[in-house]
Amino acid sequence: MEAKEGMEESLAGLRETFKSGRTRSLAWRKSQLRALLDLLRENEERIFKALHQDLGKHPVEAFRDEIGVLEKSTNFCLSHLEEWMAPKKGPLPLLFFPTKGEVLSEPLGLVLIIASWNFPISLALDPLIGAISAGNTAVVKPSELAPACSSFLASSIPLYLDTKAIKVIDGGQDVGEKLLQQKWDKIFFTGSPRVGRVVMSAAVKHLTPVTLELGGKCPTIFDSFPDSRDLKVAVKRILGGKWCACSGQACVGIDYLLVEEKFASTLIDLLKKELEKFYGENPKESNSISRIINKQQFRRLSDLLKDPLVRASIVHGGSLDEDKLFIEPTILLNPPLDAAIMTEEIFGPLLPIITLNNIEESIEFINSRPKPLAIYAFTTNETLKRRIISETSSGSLTFNDTILQYLCDALPFGGVGQSGFGRYHGKYSFDTFSHEKAVLRRPFFPELEARYPPWNDFKMNFIRLAYSFHYLGIILLFLGLKR
Template sequence: VLALDPIIGAISAGNVVVIKPSDQAPACSSFLANTLPQYLDTNAIKVIEGGGDVCEQILLHKWDKIFFTGSPRVARIVMTSAARNLTPVTLELGGKCPAIFDHLSNPSDFKMAVKRIVGAKWGICSGQACIGIDYLLVEEKYSSEVIELLKKFIRKFYGDNMVESRVLSRIINKQHFERLCNLLKDPLVAASIVHGGSIDETNLFIEPTILLDPPLDAEIMTEEIFGPLLPVITVNKIQESIGFINSRPKPLTIYAFTKDDTFKRKIVAETSSGSVVFNDTLVQFLCDTLPFGGVGQSGFGRYHGKYSFDTFSHEKAVMHRHLCLEIEPRYPPWNKFKLEFIRLAYRLNYFGLVLHMLGLKKHN
């Protein structure tokens, strides 16, 4: 989807397209390379596979537009290459997307909110999605209740023998698996695990894992997790979550579960993110009438629906004029009459212009 969605906008805007799928997902890359030529004009749409060396060669060429989805580290390389030719760039980079959990007094609302959090965190690629929930903010007095319900839905969705589950994704590759395992090796981080934590290296499996208040300076809280690990961060008052989010790089999405309209307005007005979603998760990605994109370290530019068409288009200004009438004050030599005419026109003072042309307005 992340590869095909922007392609639709690029093609609809009349572009030829070169697609370079990620070598971190070889099965998906091979699928695109083998399938797209069967349905699309290979003179207009090309799929090029390969690793970093291939990317370097591609970036040496001069392009009209570069659209990149990936990590901030690689995005800096892409931008550096694009700058040589002043090529415009759209970056979709993800980030640590927080979920704010305000207290919901209605038990059914409380249950539905937790259910949606579990589905968003572990149901979509086991947390390996840029719009997935990275960490959860909740008031300390409600944290135990939230965690117990999280555990309940994890068992309901994935069963007790999760390593055998067919609906729980594995980690995409060995390198990423090792990176996630290293996040848990910090003794203080390991001590904060309240659920899960088991791993199966052979199957690249990591159990859905909940951590309660891991150290805020640990890598698990400073880098995008992109995996099945969910830190739960407690605050005294849920309004403090705004300051917590603002103290960190701008996220791609902020999720907030609350019925407090005043709090909703504060979240929208006092935070910066690519999008804000209230009382649900992930659905903003499916809505093609909303722009999708980040801000700051989570990226810049937007796409989806008509926004994709606009991203891959150039709005050329075209103006047609007649040759029959002329406005003489635009030409030198300048005098008081002409300068006053220009001042009035600049201020859109049409009544003053009429008086001026009739000689009924004195010059300043």
């Protein structure tokens, strides 16, 4: 933790580095990205250990969701960075002839990245990849709720990255509040909507642009499947999107599932069978399921099950062990819609299943609630797919799989409405931490006299035509030179 004076001194040094221009070169950006790859590859076992200490993650899950994601994203940026940095030609109407236009992507300056605890390595470093690619200086604030990972980042990043341009400032809520009081050129926050409001309120003081990656109740629409092979694959993907990503502690994970009533019992039976294949008869003994982050989150989740009507809806699981921070994968059938489990983001291993008379009702059900970060829909019905695309709004929409869209660098990732705003991954990360500056280059000849007073009817007609008919631009240009 740094005192306020020390923090301000550190930030002043980062601003001076940015003003010097050292972070703008292609060579600097590539060197930092390669150094980040070295950090990941040379410290893989330390990262595995830290993630297991904080969240009980198995090394396979840790590599899939954290290290592998970061290596993939870094390599993607390295292979495209020169192209992204190149000026883009801006095609201009003939009326502007012989003017030339282009768009330059320039770094914003000093940026603040505040990470969440559920993917404490990737959610700290993935935005940093974008900030570095765009040529910024940056401060990373890891989550204090994942102390082993926060400590790893604070001790390791200075050994690999440019300490005059990139710093890690760890600490608790008080440190976060002090950081938010400072002036930034961009704030990138991943976390809850509650804290997101705090971040946005603080940013108002300096009119700082923000990207908020928040959460929400991500629904899954589960249609019937005539092909039993497709059905089995779909059930596995449901399990993967609910329990295999940090034990459900993922903003982009499944929150609840919508299915036709006549198909619910079949689906529940299939989910139970696959859960046993994944985690055995006693999931508490499995080393493949992450634990709840801390006692506060454990108690929040256990409170969701205290309502007698909610407990009565449990059809599988429901056991809890506070000492081991373990909650069994739990399935609930039709819990009350006004209960907290159906009005708050669950962020844990509890899956409510809501039955409908027909699957088309899922669209109205989703639209009656805040816009989610993601919608997942398992269906082969093309008409239903078209309706979901056109009649719902969400940060992303994935058919017949879960969470895969988060891993795709070619697609933007971000929320809408209460699930956040702004986007990142791949080129979208570069753009998030860049300003697209328009550059216009114009010679002194020819000069268009019709643009200046004294005004007359000819100039009015000329300007009217010029704005209306771009293809007449050159003719109008020369007609208007001397009038």
